[in-house]
C-alpha cells in the first residue's frame with residue numbers, strides 16, 4: 778500500500794497543500810479530482826519525488842520512501858512531454874510490448890510507425906507516452922491527465938489498459954475529463970479547500986462545486 782500523509786506545500790506565502798492524505802493499494806485505481814490549481818499535479822510530483830514539499834510522509838508497505846524516482850516502485854506520467862523527440866514510434870511500440878499494444882493498436886498506428894515523436898500531433902504523442910508509462914513494470918503508476926489531449930476512441934483504449942493494469946498495480950490518476958476517470962476508478966477523491974473528500978457519484982461533485990448541475 779502507498780500512503781502519503783501530512784503533506785505541506787507552500788510557494789512563498791501561498792499554502793497549496795496542508796496535511797493532505799492519500800492512499801492507494803496495489804490492485805486499486807484511485808481517481809483524483811479537483812479544480813485548477815488545487816494541487817493535484819503537485820501532489821503527484823511530491824509522491825514521485827521531483828517536487829520538494831516542506832513536509833511529507835510517504836510510505837510503501839510501511840517503508841519510508843524519500844526519492845521514488847530513483848527506485849522502481851513508481852512510474853509517473855507527467856503533464857509535459859517527456860519521451861525524447863528523436864525516438865521513432867515503432868521503437869516505442871516495441872518497448873511497450875503486447876501487454877499495452879494490442880494488434881488493433883499496432884494496426885492503427887502503422888501509418889506513423891516510422892515517424893519520430895517530434896513529428897507527431899499532440900494527441901498522438903500523448904497517447905504513446907501514456908502507453909509507455911502503462912507498460913512500465915512499477916507496482917504503482919501515477920498518471921497526470923492521461924485523457925486530456927486524446928480522442929474518444931483512444932481514451933477507450935487507455936481505459937481498457939488502465940482497468941487491466943489496475944487489477945495488479947496501484948494506479949492514481951487525475952484528469953478534468955471526469956467521466957472517463959470515474960468510469961475506470963475503484964475509488965474517487967476530490968481535493969477541495971485543502972482537504973480530500975471521498976466521492977460516490979456525480980451528485981457529490983455538484984455538492985463540492987466541481988461541476989454544476991447543468992453538467993448532468
Ligand SMILES: Nc1ncnc2c1ncn2[C@@H]1O[C@H](COP(=O)(O)OP(=O)(O)OP(=O)(O)O)[C@@H](O)[C@H]1O
Pocket residue numbers: 788793811812813814815816817818819820
Ligand atoms: N513552481 C511553482 N512556483 C510557484 N507556484 C507554483 C509552482 N508550481 C505550482 N504552483 C502553483 O501551485 C498551485 C497548484 O498547482 P498544480 O499544478 O499542482 O495544480 P493542479 O491541481 O494540478 O491544477 P490543474 O488542474 O490546472 O492542472 C497552482 O496555483 C500553481 O500556480
